[in-house]
Amino acid sequence: MTNFHDFVKTYDVRGLVGSQLTDQVVECFGAAFVDELELSGKKLAVGHDMRDSSPGFAAAFAAGANKRGANVVMLGLCSTDMNYFASGSMDMPSAMFTASHNPASYNGIKFSRAGARGISLESGLAAIRDRAEAFLLNGVTLVESAGEIEFVDVMPEYVKYLLDLVPLDNVSPLKIVVDAANGMGGLTVPAVLSHITALEIVPLYFELDGSFPNHEANPLDSKNLVDLQRKVLEIGADLGLAFDGDADRCFAIDEKGQAVTPSALAAIVSEREIQRVQKLGEQSPTVLHNLLTSRFVAETIVAAGAKPLQTKVGHSLIKDKMAETSAVFGGEHSAHYYFRDFWGADNGMLAAMHLISQLGNSELLMSELSAGYTPYFASGEVNSQVTDAKAALARAELALSEATVEIFDGVTFSWEADGVWWWCNLRESNTEPLLRLNVESNSLEVMRMVTKRALDAIARN
Secondary structure (H helix, E strand, O other), X not given: OOOHHHOEXXXXXXXXXXXXXXXXXXXXXXXXXXXXXXXXXXXXXXXXXXXXXXXHHHHHHXXXXXXXXXXXXXXXXXXXXXXXXXXXXXXXXXEEEOOOOOOOOEEEEEEEEOOOEEOOHHHOHHHHHHHHHHHHHHOXXXXXXXXXXXXXXXXXXXXXXXXXXOOOOOOOOEEEEEEOOOOOHHHHHHHHHOOOOOEEEXXXXXXXXXXXXXXXXXXXXXXXXXXXXXXXXXXXXXXXXXXXXXXXXXXXXXXXXXXXXXXXXXXXXXXXXXXXXXXXXXXXXXXXXXXOOOHHHHHHHHXXXXXXXXXXXXXXXXXXXXXXXXOOEEEOOOOXXXXXXXXXXXXXXXXXXXXXXXXXXXXXXXXXXXXXXXXXXXXXXXXXXXXXXXXXXXXXXXHOOOOEEEEOOOEEEEEEEOOEEEEEEEEEOXXXXXXXXXXXXXXXXXXXXXXXXXXXXXXXX
């Protein structure tokens, strides 16, 4: 018996093709989505990435949705942010078939309500899961008036919309290497950037291939940036960009082949978005950042005259908070970047365009620009496999007993004295038996010391 609880995660569906996700299971999700959102007689959009199983799953989902009376707008091949664009611009719920950065054996579904609003376990995904499970047990019944399918290409409108938000006509010449990792960036990057005459785009792995023959489509793992770093140095590029499998996240590499932290990019985009809306008369906008971004992100937001608001990690949660607070921008340590002018949804391409505009209108090199937004020292996310997370957390609390403790999206330890400060966050993974560690300090030595103390405590039995 298929156990839907195994692959319906906090923010999306993510499972193994064949053993967990099958055409029949996916058809049940299509029917469940329609019933839960009461979409009979209404429209919904369905898009998919380049994984081998994705076109078939999109068709199966549409079949289930049609049986329950919904009309399906098939977007075909698209990035996740293109799917959000369709949901936002056409004001209809959507489903996106992708497993993002996961290996080729996986696939999944990201659901949105109309206007690209996120759906998590707490806001409807649990109910969709339970309905789908019931449909698998009892069968999907056909309503009296079944829905229909139409095919729509949103790429032209998507490209125009992004270039209206971040015009790139006046940037100085830049040579940019882009690693699409055989993911959807191979479709969207040429469509958006190829006709900007000042930009020389040097492609790496633009061929759409869901088997990911060159490396995993997960730029958060440094081993997947090696080819990009090598190419940037080899050709003397000004900038390197890396996208994940569904192209909703973007990472940057400077001209020296060094990574630009997602926090630095978040700070840069925060400043640009704050300045833009202030020119339009919005004096003190709100900007979101999750608790794992650098302390400098909040400092940048304050210095620019805006209000920083710390959030928990997670895209559906942050999308909800974007709507609730009318925040102009939101940034995560994982390189998800959210824009009010993009229906509060995350968009890696928009973040990349902001960075290109900033660099292309600056006299600084990318390494110099990045250094100005990276004054502190961070461990990066370090994952430890644990059998008893609560016991590991208790050991860490003893090891860091001098710190103040705050329970917010895990446990955050904070300490400051004589001009030196550090913070350390430990949180359990939602999907794996892992404890995730992040440490930052204004002292490199202290950051390394705190990281070692925490990891030693976690590893001790």
